Amino acid sequence: MKINWGMGLVIVMTLFIGFISFFVYRMTTDHNLEHDLVTEGYYQKEMELQGNIYAQQNTAAMEKQITGIKNKMGYLLQFPEGFDPHKIKGIVSLYRPSNKKLDFEIPLELTDSNLLIPGSRLLEGRWNITIDWEYEGKKYRFKKQITY
Known part of the structure; x- marks a missing residue:
């Protein structure tokens, strides 16, 4: 054929x-x-964007910023000393870009100006830390990418 x-x-x-x-x-x-989408409730978080921008501007205007240090016990977040730790309330969100099952949140209730994120909860690799906190009615937002 x-x-x-x-x-x-x-x-x-x-x-x-x-x-x-x-x-x-x-x-x-x-x-x-x-x-999946990057986060659950993606569209709801989009609506909260302007409030987050104001909170990040408040954080950028601070004289001293929050610092983070990796140590033997985990990751230590140090808040500036000008703030009364008992008046700081909020939440620390840790986001793992490679696996959403590893994401977790820690309530922010300080007794001193330090917060330790236990090393047992952090696997090696990249993490995005977001701290949403309020001090005397003013909202703040701190974001940082770390490699643990």
């Missing part, structure tokens, strides 16, 4: 459609290829 150009064109188009159909099927059924 001799294949002319019309038959060749139909065969090539059929193979191409089959090839694309195979990949569409594979992408929709393979559970290893599932990807």
Whole structure:
């Protein structure tokens, strides 16, 4: 049987459609290829954006910033000494970009100007630390990327 150009064109188009159909099927059924949004409640967090911008501006205006140091026991966050630690309330969120199952939060209740994040909760690698805190009615937000 001799294949002319019309038959060749139909065969090539059929193979191409089959090839694309195979990949569409594979992408929709393979559970290893599932990807979620970066965070849960993404659109709600988008609505809170302007408040976060004001809080970050308040943090940038501070004379001394929050510092972080890796030590044997974990990661130590040091708040500036000008703030009364008993009046600082908030939450520390640790976000692991590579695995959302490792994300966790710690309530921010200080007795002195230091907060220790235990090393047992931190695996080696990159972490994003976000501290949302309030002091005397003024909101602050500190963000930092660390490699533990």
